Amino acid sequence: MSPHITGFTQRRITVADGVALNVAVGGSGSPIVLLHGFPQTHLMWRHVAVDLAADHTVICPDLRGYGDSDKPADPEGRAYAKRTMAADVVALARQLGHERFALAGHDRGALVAIRAGLDHPDVITHLASLDVLPTLDSWDVLHGRAAAVGFHLFLMAQPPGLPEKMISGAADAFFGHFLDLWANDPNAIPADVRAAYLKASREAVPSIVADYRATATIDVEHDEADRRDGRRLGMPVTVMQQDWGSALGFDAAERWRVWARDLDHRTVSCGHFMAEEAPAEVVKALRELLAR
Template sequence: MTLTIEGFDHRRVPVADGVSLNAAVGGSGSPVVLLHGFPQTHLMWRHVAADLAADHTVIAPDLRGYGASDKPADPDGRAYSKRTMAADVVALARALGHERFALAGHDRGALVALRAGLDHPDTVTHLASLDVLPTLDMWDVMRGASAAVGFHLYLMAQPPGLPEQMISASADAFFGSFLDGWANDPAAIPSDVRAEYLKASREAVPSIVADYRASASVDVEHDTADREAGNRLQMPVTVLQQDWGAALGYDAAALWEAWAADLEHTTVTSGHFMAEESPAAVVKALRALMAR
């Protein structure tokens, strides 16, 4: 049985030609959209969403290509650009009656949120990023032996065919290695939730790879254009991030300051899956963000 966020409605909402998103919707009040990361689904927000629903309308979709959302083919390498995925999110919120909303993303979802903030500045009122660097900065800091921690980025950046074949051949071991290795507290992802993530991921290998491949191609083009034009996020921004800087040799706050005019950057002790490992801290940060 597919797990759900208790007390939330689950809807399929058309957002583009031939693409509908699965979304959990609950609560009432000012809207906030929560975007999941890899290798997860909207279920990663189950604790945070339940808390925020006390006074917000909470919308937690599966991104295109993930979970129960549609997984279109990617003939031109642009179906999973963060620009396209951000447009999905704006269309989803609009279809649910919200022209403006706060937006929080984790990991891959945070890259979609960043692009939404840059492309739709009059729509995204507040923006939160959980444990990721902007695409251009990520590629800049991943170098030398330390880049081995991001081997999957390079694997999935390769041309179509081999990455999909290799990952599909051992999908549970591949995706499970991240769920196990990136969590400080394995108990935060119980066995039934872990099984849900693995099932969803092994059924979505081509689209997950396409999402990552876009971050080595079309997403770089879009982010480079914004950097060269001096475009920055104009809404209040909160970043929660592990301290990888010491190992990889960068100042995360300084990198984010180049993208955000109004930034609160916090280094946290939680593992990568902070919405599941430290949901109270994430809720506190999101509430503080939306009060700015």
């Protein structure tokens, strides 16, 4: 049997012209949407989602371009602008009957969540970001030798063609590299879940690259416009990050304060995949966020 989130129902919901998202839904109560990161699917929330479902409606989609969701062809990446992906999430929640909801994202999903919070402030009640900086800040801090940690960002920012060919030629090695490198606890991602991540990723190389290409182009433009206009996140925001800020030579919390008025910034002692490595800590932080 393929891995799944225990007790959740799998659905497929149309959110835009020609785009339907695969989504796991469970629980009842006030809604929270959980967005996955790279190179993962909604399965990364399997521990956190079950706990939250005790008293919340929990919605775990595969982002467009990932997992079993649709993957519109757009090598330039404009169909994968975080503004467009955020609109997907708002449409998904509305299709499920929720006009307002809390939103948590990890990695790529956190970038979508941040954009949703900026673009839809009357819809997103609470916002959590796990182990990522806002797009504009990510590019600002990646320089010199420290930028080697983000080599994949630069690779997938290149014009269409070469990145897709290179990654497709060794997809399991490429995606597996990050699953191995970024996890402090290798047992946090068991063999069946790892296999599911690798399968989903190698079947989605063009759309994953397009998503990253958008982050080097149109997403930066949107962030720059917000910075000029002074737009900020007005809802309660919780940020959970590894202790990597000092190692890269910047103050992550200070960068986040520019974007969020009501910020709770936490350092987590685990690897990048904190929802899988430290689910109890993530659940605690999310429950405390929802109580604010």
